[in-house]
Amino acid sequence: MLKKLALGAALSIMACSAQAETTWIMATGYTEGSFFTQNIRKFIEEVETKTDGELKIDLRPADSLIKLDAIKRAVQSGQVQIGEIRMSSYGNEAEIFNLDNIPGVASNFDEAWTLMEAQKPYFDDLFGKNNMSVITYVAWPGQGSGFITNK
Known part of the structure:
Protein backbone atom coordinates (compact mmCIF):
# COMPACT_ATOMS: atom_id res chain seq x y z
CA MET A 1 0.00 0.00 0.00
CA LEU A 2 1.34 3.42 -0.89
CA LYS A 3 2.18 5.70 1.99
CA LYS A 4 0.07 8.86 2.07
CA LEU A 5 3.13 11.11 2.21
CA ALA A 6 4.64 9.55 -0.90
CA LEU A 7 1.35 9.70 -2.76
CA GLY A 8 0.88 13.34 -1.74
CA ALA A 9 4.32 14.21 -3.06
CA ALA A 10 3.64 12.38 -6.30
CA LEU A 11 0.33 14.13 -6.80
CA SER A 12 1.90 17.52 -6.08
CA ILE A 13 4.49 16.94 -8.78
CA MET A 14 1.87 15.64 -11.17
CA ALA A 15 -0.52 18.49 -10.53
CA CYS A 16 2.09 20.91 -11.81
CA SER A 17 2.41 18.93 -15.04
CA ALA A 18 -1.14 17.71 -15.52
CA GLN A 19 -3.42 19.45 -17.95
CA ALA A 20 -6.82 18.41 -19.29
CA GLU A 21 -6.68 14.73 -20.09
CA THR A 22 -2.91 14.34 -20.13
CA THR A 23 -1.66 10.78 -20.57
CA TRP A 24 1.68 9.59 -19.32
CA ILE A 25 3.21 6.31 -20.45
CA MET A 26 4.65 4.26 -17.59
CA ALA A 27 7.03 1.36 -18.02
CA THR A 28 7.65 -1.52 -15.64
CA GLY A 29 9.49 -4.76 -16.10
CA TYR A 30 7.20 -6.76 -13.88
CA THR A 31 4.34 -8.97 -15.07
CA GLU A 32 0.68 -8.07 -14.60
CA GLY A 33 0.17 -10.47 -11.68
CA SER A 34 3.21 -9.39 -9.66
CA PHE A 35 3.05 -7.47 -6.40
CA PHE A 36 4.74 -4.54 -8.11
CA THR A 37 2.31 -4.23 -10.99
CA GLN A 38 -0.68 -4.65 -8.69
CA ASN A 39 0.76 -1.85 -6.54
CA ILE A 40 1.23 0.33 -9.64
CA ARG A 41 -2.40 -0.28 -10.65
CA LYS A 42 -3.50 1.04 -7.23
CA PHE A 43 -1.19 4.03 -7.65
CA ILE A 44 -2.69 4.75 -11.09
CA GLU A 45 -6.22 4.56 -9.70
CA GLU A 46 -5.30 7.05 -6.96
CA VAL A 47 -3.65 9.43 -9.44
CA GLU A 48 -6.64 9.36 -11.76
CA THR A 49 -9.05 9.86 -8.85
CA LYS A 50 -7.06 12.68 -7.23
CA THR A 51 -6.63 14.52 -10.56
CA ASP A 52 -10.31 14.03 -11.51
CA GLY A 53 -9.19 12.07 -14.57
CA GLU A 54 -7.05 14.91 -15.91
CA LEU A 55 -3.93 12.75 -15.66
CA LYS A 56 -4.11 9.21 -16.97
CA ILE A 57 -1.25 6.74 -16.82
CA ASP A 58 -0.93 4.13 -19.55
CA LEU A 59 0.99 1.27 -17.90
CA ARG A 60 3.16 -0.97 -20.05
CA PRO A 61 4.10 -4.00 -17.87
CA ALA A 62 6.32 -7.04 -18.36
CA ASP A 63 9.14 -5.36 -20.31
CA SER A 64 6.60 -4.86 -23.12
CA LEU A 65 7.86 -1.36 -23.91
CA ILE A 66 11.22 -1.02 -22.15
CA LYS A 67 13.31 -3.58 -20.30
CA LEU A 68 13.36 -3.06 -16.53
CA ASP A 69 17.05 -2.19 -16.38
CA ALA A 70 16.65 0.46 -19.13
CA ILE A 71 13.69 2.32 -17.61
CA LYS A 72 15.77 4.92 -15.75
CA ARG A 73 17.45 6.01 -18.98
CA ALA A 74 14.10 6.00 -20.82
CA VAL A 75 12.63 8.39 -18.23
CA GLN A 76 15.75 10.55 -18.23
CA SER A 77 15.65 10.87 -22.02
CA GLY A 78 11.89 11.53 -22.14
CA GLN A 79 11.04 8.30 -23.95
CA VAL A 80 8.46 7.67 -21.20
CA GLN A 81 7.13 10.08 -18.61
CA ILE A 82 7.20 7.72 -15.63
CA GLY A 83 8.68 4.34 -14.80
CA GLU A 84 9.26 1.88 -12.04
CA ILE A 85 12.85 0.96 -11.41
Missing part, protein backbone atom coordinates in the same frame (compact mmCIF):
# COMPACT_ATOMS: atom_id res chain seq x y z
CA ARG A 86 14.65 -1.52 -9.19
CA MET A 87 17.17 0.59 -7.32
CA SER A 88 19.78 -2.17 -7.18
CA SER A 89 19.99 -2.17 -10.97
CA TYR A 90 22.00 1.04 -10.69
CA GLY A 91 24.60 -0.08 -8.18
CA ASN A 92 27.30 0.56 -10.77
CA GLU A 93 26.42 4.28 -10.61
CA ALA A 94 26.54 4.69 -6.83
CA GLU A 95 27.01 2.25 -3.95
CA ILE A 96 23.90 3.59 -2.17
CA PHE A 97 21.78 1.70 -4.71
CA ASN A 98 23.25 -1.60 -3.44
CA LEU A 99 22.68 -1.04 0.26
CA ASP A 100 19.38 -2.89 0.51
CA ASN A 101 20.93 -5.94 -1.19
CA ILE A 102 23.30 -6.60 1.69
CA PRO A 103 21.91 -9.57 3.64
CA GLY A 104 20.48 -8.58 7.01
CA VAL A 105 20.38 -4.82 6.40
CA ALA A 106 16.62 -4.81 5.89
CA SER A 107 14.94 -8.13 6.57
CA ASN A 108 11.33 -7.00 7.03
CA PHE A 109 8.99 -4.28 5.79
CA ASP A 110 9.60 -1.87 8.69
CA GLU A 111 13.38 -2.14 8.33
CA ALA A 112 13.11 -1.70 4.56
CA TRP A 113 10.99 1.42 5.03
CA THR A 114 13.41 2.85 7.60
CA LEU A 115 16.31 2.20 5.23
CA MET A 116 14.48 3.91 2.38
CA GLU A 117 13.81 6.97 4.54
CA ALA A 118 17.53 7.15 5.36
CA GLN A 119 18.48 6.77 1.67
CA LYS A 120 15.90 9.26 0.37
CA PRO A 121 18.06 12.42 0.61
CA TYR A 122 20.83 10.67 -1.32
CA PHE A 123 18.41 9.40 -3.97
CA ASP A 124 16.86 12.87 -4.26
CA ASP A 125 20.33 14.28 -4.93
CA LEU A 126 21.38 11.56 -7.39
CA PHE A 127 18.18 11.67 -9.42
CA GLY A 128 18.01 15.47 -9.21
CA LYS A 129 21.42 15.72 -10.88
CA ASN A 130 19.84 13.94 -13.85
CA ASN A 131 16.71 16.14 -13.86
CA MET A 132 14.53 13.39 -12.39
CA SER A 133 12.78 12.81 -9.11
CA VAL A 134 11.56 9.81 -7.19
CA ILE A 135 7.85 10.33 -6.63
CA THR A 136 7.23 7.30 -4.46
CA TYR A 137 9.07 4.38 -2.95
CA VAL A 138 8.06 0.77 -2.54
CA ALA A 139 9.70 -0.91 0.42
CA TRP A 140 10.49 -4.49 -0.42
CA PRO A 141 12.74 -6.40 1.94
CA GLY A 142 15.78 -7.48 -0.03
CA GLN A 143 15.41 -4.92 -2.81
CA GLY A 144 13.75 -1.56 -3.17
CA SER A 145 12.06 -0.02 -6.14
CA GLY A 146 10.64 3.38 -6.90
CA PHE A 147 8.69 5.33 -9.49
CA ILE A 148 10.69 8.07 -11.21
CA THR A 149 9.70 10.88 -13.54
CA ASN A 150 11.45 13.54 -15.57
CA LYS A 151 11.18 16.91 -13.81
Whole structure:
Protein backbone atom coordinates (compact mmCIF):
# COMPACT_ATOMS: atom_id res chain seq x y z
CA MET A 1 0.00 0.00 0.00
CA LEU A 2 1.34 3.42 -0.89
CA LYS A 3 2.18 5.70 1.99
CA LYS A 4 0.07 8.86 2.07
CA LEU A 5 3.13 11.11 2.21
CA ALA A 6 4.64 9.55 -0.90
CA LEU A 7 1.35 9.70 -2.76
CA GLY A 8 0.88 13.34 -1.74
CA ALA A 9 4.32 14.21 -3.06
CA ALA A 10 3.64 12.38 -6.30
CA LEU A 11 0.33 14.13 -6.80
CA SER A 12 1.90 17.52 -6.08
CA ILE A 13 4.49 16.94 -8.78
CA MET A 14 1.87 15.64 -11.17
CA ALA A 15 -0.52 18.49 -10.53
CA CYS A 16 2.09 20.91 -11.81
CA SER A 17 2.41 18.93 -15.04
CA ALA A 18 -1.14 17.71 -15.52
CA GLN A 19 -3.42 19.45 -17.95
CA ALA A 20 -6.82 18.41 -19.29
CA GLU A 21 -6.68 14.73 -20.09
CA THR A 22 -2.91 14.34 -20.13
CA THR A 23 -1.66 10.78 -20.57
CA TRP A 24 1.68 9.59 -19.32
CA ILE A 25 3.21 6.31 -20.45
CA MET A 26 4.65 4.26 -17.59
CA ALA A 27 7.03 1.36 -18.02
CA THR A 28 7.65 -1.52 -15.64
CA GLY A 29 9.49 -4.76 -16.10
CA TYR A 30 7.20 -6.76 -13.88
CA THR A 31 4.34 -8.97 -15.07
CA GLU A 32 0.68 -8.07 -14.60
CA GLY A 33 0.17 -10.47 -11.68
CA SER A 34 3.21 -9.39 -9.66
CA PHE A 35 3.05 -7.47 -6.40
CA PHE A 36 4.74 -4.54 -8.11
CA THR A 37 2.31 -4.23 -10.99
CA GLN A 38 -0.68 -4.65 -8.69
CA ASN A 39 0.76 -1.85 -6.54
CA ILE A 40 1.23 0.33 -9.64
CA ARG A 41 -2.40 -0.28 -10.65
CA LYS A 42 -3.50 1.04 -7.23
CA PHE A 43 -1.19 4.03 -7.65
CA ILE A 44 -2.69 4.75 -11.09
CA GLU A 45 -6.22 4.56 -9.70
CA GLU A 46 -5.30 7.05 -6.96
CA VAL A 47 -3.65 9.43 -9.44
CA GLU A 48 -6.64 9.36 -11.76
CA THR A 49 -9.05 9.86 -8.85
CA LYS A 50 -7.06 12.68 -7.23
CA THR A 51 -6.63 14.52 -10.56
CA ASP A 52 -10.31 14.03 -11.51
CA GLY A 53 -9.19 12.07 -14.57
CA GLU A 54 -7.05 14.91 -15.91
CA LEU A 55 -3.93 12.75 -15.66
CA LYS A 56 -4.11 9.21 -16.97
CA ILE A 57 -1.25 6.74 -16.82
CA ASP A 58 -0.93 4.13 -19.55
CA LEU A 59 0.99 1.27 -17.90
CA ARG A 60 3.16 -0.97 -20.05
CA PRO A 61 4.10 -4.00 -17.87
CA ALA A 62 6.32 -7.04 -18.36
CA ASP A 63 9.14 -5.36 -20.31
CA SER A 64 6.60 -4.86 -23.12
CA LEU A 65 7.86 -1.36 -23.91
CA ILE A 66 11.22 -1.02 -22.15
CA LYS A 67 13.31 -3.58 -20.30
CA LEU A 68 13.36 -3.06 -16.53
CA ASP A 69 17.05 -2.19 -16.38
CA ALA A 70 16.65 0.46 -19.13
CA ILE A 71 13.69 2.32 -17.61
CA LYS A 72 15.77 4.92 -15.75
CA ARG A 73 17.45 6.01 -18.98
CA ALA A 74 14.10 6.00 -20.82
CA VAL A 75 12.63 8.39 -18.23
CA GLN A 76 15.75 10.55 -18.23
CA SER A 77 15.65 10.87 -22.02
CA GLY A 78 11.89 11.53 -22.14
CA GLN A 79 11.04 8.30 -23.95
CA VAL A 80 8.46 7.67 -21.20
CA GLN A 81 7.13 10.08 -18.61
CA ILE A 82 7.20 7.72 -15.63
CA GLY A 83 8.68 4.34 -14.80
CA GLU A 84 9.26 1.88 -12.04
CA ILE A 85 12.85 0.96 -11.41
CA ARG A 86 14.65 -1.52 -9.19
CA MET A 87 17.17 0.59 -7.32
CA SER A 88 19.78 -2.17 -7.18
CA SER A 89 19.99 -2.17 -10.97
CA TYR A 90 22.00 1.04 -10.69
CA GLY A 91 24.60 -0.08 -8.18
CA ASN A 92 27.30 0.56 -10.77
CA GLU A 93 26.42 4.28 -10.61
CA ALA A 94 26.54 4.69 -6.83
CA GLU A 95 27.01 2.25 -3.95
CA ILE A 96 23.90 3.59 -2.17
CA PHE A 97 21.78 1.70 -4.71
CA ASN A 98 23.25 -1.60 -3.44
CA LEU A 99 22.68 -1.04 0.26
CA ASP A 100 19.38 -2.89 0.51
CA ASN A 101 20.93 -5.94 -1.19
CA ILE A 102 23.30 -6.60 1.69
CA PRO A 103 21.91 -9.57 3.64
CA GLY A 104 20.48 -8.58 7.01
CA VAL A 105 20.38 -4.82 6.40
CA ALA A 106 16.62 -4.81 5.89
CA SER A 107 14.94 -8.13 6.57
CA ASN A 108 11.33 -7.00 7.03
CA PHE A 109 8.99 -4.28 5.79
CA ASP A 110 9.60 -1.87 8.69
CA GLU A 111 13.38 -2.14 8.33
CA ALA A 112 13.11 -1.70 4.56
CA TRP A 113 10.99 1.42 5.03
CA THR A 114 13.41 2.85 7.60
CA LEU A 115 16.31 2.20 5.23
CA MET A 116 14.48 3.91 2.38
CA GLU A 117 13.81 6.97 4.54
CA ALA A 118 17.53 7.15 5.36
CA GLN A 119 18.48 6.77 1.67
CA LYS A 120 15.90 9.26 0.37
CA PRO A 121 18.06 12.42 0.61
CA TYR A 122 20.83 10.67 -1.32
CA PHE A 123 18.41 9.40 -3.97
CA ASP A 124 16.86 12.87 -4.26
CA ASP A 125 20.33 14.28 -4.93
CA LEU A 126 21.38 11.56 -7.39
CA PHE A 127 18.18 11.67 -9.42
CA GLY A 128 18.01 15.47 -9.21
CA LYS A 129 21.42 15.72 -10.88
CA ASN A 130 19.84 13.94 -13.85
CA ASN A 131 16.71 16.14 -13.86
CA MET A 132 14.53 13.39 -12.39
CA SER A 133 12.78 12.81 -9.11
CA VAL A 134 11.56 9.81 -7.19
CA ILE A 135 7.85 10.33 -6.63
CA THR A 136 7.23 7.30 -4.46
CA TYR A 137 9.07 4.38 -2.95
CA VAL A 138 8.06 0.77 -2.54
CA ALA A 139 9.70 -0.91 0.42
CA TRP A 140 10.49 -4.49 -0.42
CA PRO A 141 12.74 -6.40 1.94
CA GLY A 142 15.78 -7.48 -0.03
CA GLN A 143 15.41 -4.92 -2.81
CA GLY A 144 13.75 -1.56 -3.17
CA SER A 145 12.06 -0.02 -6.14
CA GLY A 146 10.64 3.38 -6.90
CA PHE A 147 8.69 5.33 -9.49
CA ILE A 148 10.69 8.07 -11.21
CA THR A 149 9.70 10.88 -13.54
CA ASN A 150 11.45 13.54 -15.57
CA LYS A 151 11.18 16.91 -13.81
